[in-house]
Amino acid sequence: MSTNVKVAVLVTPGFHPVSGRPRPAQADIAALALGQDTGGKLRVLTAGTPSDASLDGYLGLGAGEIEVLGGNVADTASVLASALASQDLILLGGRADGGEASGLLPYQLAALLDLPLVPDALEIQLSGKTARVTQFMPKGLRRQVEVTLPAIIAVHPRAPVSVQYAFARAKQGKLLHSRTGSTGKVASFWQYEAATRRPLPLKAKLKQSGHARMLGAIASDDGKTGGQVVKTGDAVAKAQVVLDYLREHRLIDF
Amino acid sequence: MQEMHSIPRIDPRRPYIIGPSGLKRIILGAETGMRDPMQVAGHDEGKKPFRTTAVTTRNTLVVVHSDRGALDEHAKQSIAGACLLSGPDTAVVVAVLGTCNDDLAVLGADRVVVLPSLDVSRYSPEATQAAMKALWEQYAPVRLFMPDRGADAEAGRRFATRMGKTVATDVVELNDKQVRRWIPGNQFAVAALTDVVLLARNAADTTLPFVGKGEVADAPALPTVSEKIKDLGVAASAPENVALEEADAIVSAGNGMRDMDTFKALADALGAATGASRVAVDDGRFPRPKQVGATGKTVQSSMYMAIGISGAVQHLQGIKDCRHVIAVNLDESAPIVKRANLTLIEDSTAFMKALLKLVNDAKAAKGKE
Ligand SMILES: Cc1cc2nc3c(=O)[nH]c(=O)nc-3n(C[C@H](O)[C@H](O)[C@H](O)COP(=O)(O)OP(=O)(O)OC[C@H]3O[C@@H](n4cnc5c(N)ncnc54)[C@H](O)[C@@H]3O)c2cc1C
Ligand SMILES: Nc1ncnc2c1ncn2[C@@H]1O[C@H](COP(=O)(O)O)[C@@H](O)[C@H]1O
Numbered sequence: 001m002s003t004n005v006k007v008a009v010l011v012t013p014g015f016h017p018v019s020g021r022p023r024p025a026q027a028d029i030a031a032l033a034l035g036q037d038t039g040g041k042l043r044v045l046t047a048g049t050p051s052d053a054s055l056d057g058y059l060g061l062g063a064g065e066i067e068v069l070g071g072n073v074a075d076t077a078s079v080l081a082s083a084l085a086s087q088d089l090i091l092l093g094g095r096a097d098g099g100e101a102s103g104l105l106p107y108q109l110a111a112l113l114d115l116p117l118v119p120d121a122l123e124i125q126l127s128g129k130t131a132r133v134t135q136f137m138p139k140g141l142r143r144q145v146e147v148t149l150p151a152i153i154a155v156h157p158r159a160p161v162s163v164q165y166a167f168a169r170a171k172q173g174k175l176l177h178s179r180t181g182s183t184g185k186v187a188s189f190w191q192y193e194a195a196t197r198r199p200l201p202l203k204a205k206l207k208q209s210g211h212a213r214m215l216g217a218i219a220s221d222d223g224k225t226g227g228q229v230v231k232t233g234d235a236v237a238k239a240q241v242v243l244d245y246l247r248e249h250r251l252i253d254f
Numbered sequence: 255m256q257e258m259h260s261i262p263r264i265d266p267r268r269p270y271i272i273g274p275s276g277l278k279r280i281i282l283g284a285e286t287g288m289r290d291p292m293q294v295a296g297h298d299e300g301k302k303p304f305r306t307t308a309v310t311t312r313n314t315l316v317v318v319h320s321d322r323g324a325l326d327e328h329a330k331q332s333i334a335g336a337c338l339l340s341g342p343d344t345a346v347v348v349a350v351l352g353t354c355n356d357d358l359a360v361l362g363a364d365r366v367v368v369l370p371s372l373d374v375s376r377y378s379p380e381a382t383q384a385a386m387k388a389l390w391e392q393y394a395p396v397r398l399f400m401p402d403r404g405a406d407a408e409a410g411r412r413f414a415t416r417m418g419k420t421v422a423t424d425v426v427e428l429n430d431k432q433v434r435r436w437i438p439g440n441q442f443a444v445a446a447l448t449d450v451v452l453l454a455r456n457a458a459d460t461t462l463p464f465v466g467k468g469e470v471a472d473a474p475a476l477p478t479v480s481e482k483i484k485d486l487g488v489a490a491s492a493p494e495n496v497a498l499e500e501a502d503a504i505v506s507a508g509n510g511m512r513d514m515d516t517f518k519a520l521a522d523a524l525g526a527a528t529g530a531s532r533v534a535v536d537d538g539r540f541p542r543p544k545q546v547g548a549t550g551k552t553v554q555s556s557m558y559m560a561i562g563i564s565g566a567v568q569h570l571q572g573i574k575d576c577r578h579v580i581a582v583n584l585d586e587s588a589p590i591v592k593r594a595n596l597t598l599i600e601d602s603t604a605f606m607k608a609l610l611k612l613v614n615d616a617k618a619a620k621g622k623e
Contacts, residue, residue, distance in 0.1 A: 103424075104411055104414075104421065107412055108415050116483055138404050140490055140496035140501055140502060140527075142490075143486075144487060144489070145377055145484060145486060148482075190443040191444045192443055193442050195442045199426035199436065201427070201458055202334075202335050202458040206463050207463060211277075227595035228595070230598050231586065235600050235605050238598040238608070239608035239611075243609070243612050243616065249557075250324075251578060
């Protein structure tokens with residue numbers, strides 16, 4: 001594998017969704033593992049002011065050193081972009097586990113650095129200056145794409161992870177703190193509040209007749225009556241009905 | 255006694271007629287009209303009105319990818335959300351990337367633009383961006399709505415960051431002023447409505463009391479752009495290697511399916527993954543990871559064939575999101591029949607053998623062509 005490729009991996013402190021304990025984010029672990037597999041020169045970065053404990057997981061997975069770019073957390077993208085100017089390959093998770101978790105950072109970086117972005121990566125093969133990426137698609141489909149470096153690749157959380165946490169590595173690892181930008185809190189576009197209720201879906205106000213409302217109140221099963229029921233004919237005739245149904249709805253292509 | 259007669263009494267079964275404006279009682283004493291048990295169930299159904307009949311001066315844009323010519327529930331929810339947040343002076347323009355066989359007027363679209371060349375099966379982020387830019391310039395929309403999943407999530411994020419639009423992703427709740435996201439740490443993030451809104455699943459309900467005008471508009475002229483990322487093609491992984499949650503087609507067996515060999519052969523022939531009910535798993539006929547339902551997997555395949563499964567609530571919970579459910583059962587009153595889009599009342603073994611033969615014949619015929 002090419003060893004002269006400069007690879008940067010971006011990680012964020014993640015949190016367990018229930019217990020709230022710090023742990024690495026799944027997609028970021030996968031990004032780190034894919035970065036290690038490339039065999040290139042690896043830099044691991046994070047921006048913001050994470051606690052040391054929340055980065056311990058990445059050190060234990062073999063991150064070696066993590067550069068912590070402290071400072072202005074409200075503009076993560078530009079802080080990271082200036083630190084990543086001359087990298088060949090930037091790997092990051094498709095979506096963070098903490099913070100905003102909006103899945104926007106890869107796109108913001110791509111726009112700021114003017115680099116091609118390949119999202120949803122599961123596997124990466126480097127040969128020279130081209131990367132061949134297997135992309136996740138829903139419904140069990142996989143797509144192969146090719147991109148010329150420098151490029152940004154965002155990793156899908158389902159990407160296979162081969163590395164394992166080792167306590168010794170976590171102890172050996174180092175955090176390199178540096179300050180960039182201002183530390184003054186910048187007012188965020190978003191307001192935060194505790195989620196004490198379920199979100200309400202947007203619904204149309206239905207003007208129903210009294211009769212329809214009464215039916216709605218007494219009918220069980222939401223008035224669902226089911227679809228077509230075929231009782232007549234032998235097994236072959238019924239199988240033919242199914243085949244026609246599958247063809248009509250383009251569920252098979254023969 | 256004389257007094258009693260002067261109390262006016264109303265006959266509860268007095269005659270009525272059903273006119274265009276609904277149920278109408280006849281003046282007391284009239285003898286015409288119906289007296290049967292009231293058949294009014296459908297009397298105010300019929301045609302739904304247009305969402306707006308005013309002249310529209312503004313637009314809301316919805317961009318969705320279609321899947322094999324159909325829009326999924328999530329895409330329909332995005333259109334519904336756009337309709338519910340558009341005033342009478344605002345038209346809802348729906349752009350479908352890929353072919354489109356659905357009637358979008360019933361979903362609320364006032365104008366429909368179809369761009370078949372941008373189908374999900376070809377990866378073309380730059381061309382998609384160019385098309386979205388052209389649509390944005392042509393319609394100058396107040397807002398862009400997209401479902402936050404798959405190809406739409408990517409296109410929406412690319413568009414918003416490139417064009418410097420404000421964006422809210424994974425929106426779980428919205429109204430005419432605010433969008434609300436759920437973020438880790440059990441918090442809501444709230445902001446004023448953004449330029450681009452990417453909706454999470456079920457953020458809007460698709461039952462609408464109105465329809466759109468559904469006028470078909472020409473697609474904007476698309477500039478030729480060069481892609482920076484080369485598409486080498488899509489491949490399906492073998493159905494048996496695909497996680498059940500991801501599978502597009504599932505053939506599932508319950509207590510009423512006794513012929514494992516034919517079952518496996520049928521699943522292979524259909525290119526479907528296999529699943530099972532809890533009883534079939536408890537029997538040891540299937541491994542635990544194959545169990546579909548409340549205590550098993552929640553699946554979202556386009557096709558779910560339930561063979562010999564009664565359809566207990568715990569099982570139905572796992573197949574809520576399946577688009578086409580086909581049931582094979584001997585019992586016509588099994589609860590699965592209510593959920594299924596198509597039910598065959600037949601013995602499972604006989605049915606599977608017949609379908610397997612038909613499928614193999616169809617494939618052979620196709621191969622010869
Ligand atoms: C807490 C809890 C959690 C549960 N979680 C799950 C879960 O996650 N998933 C799940 O599946 N179940 C779950 N169950 C069990 C569930 O309630 C049902 O018992 C189970 O789904 C029934 O499985 P079945 O439909 O295969 O079997 P049955 O209920 O025995 O139904 C068999 C069906 O096959 C039909 N049949 C019989 N012979 C034939 C034939 N020759 N040809 C065609 N049809 C035939 C019958 O008419 C019947 O409808 C749970 C139950 C509990 C209490
Ligand atoms: N503050 C940060 N420092 C480093 N990497 C980050 C930071 N925030 C996000 N990322 C990376 O960007 C990905 C997507 O994050 P987000 O857009 O916040 O969901 C994450 O998985 C990380 O790999």
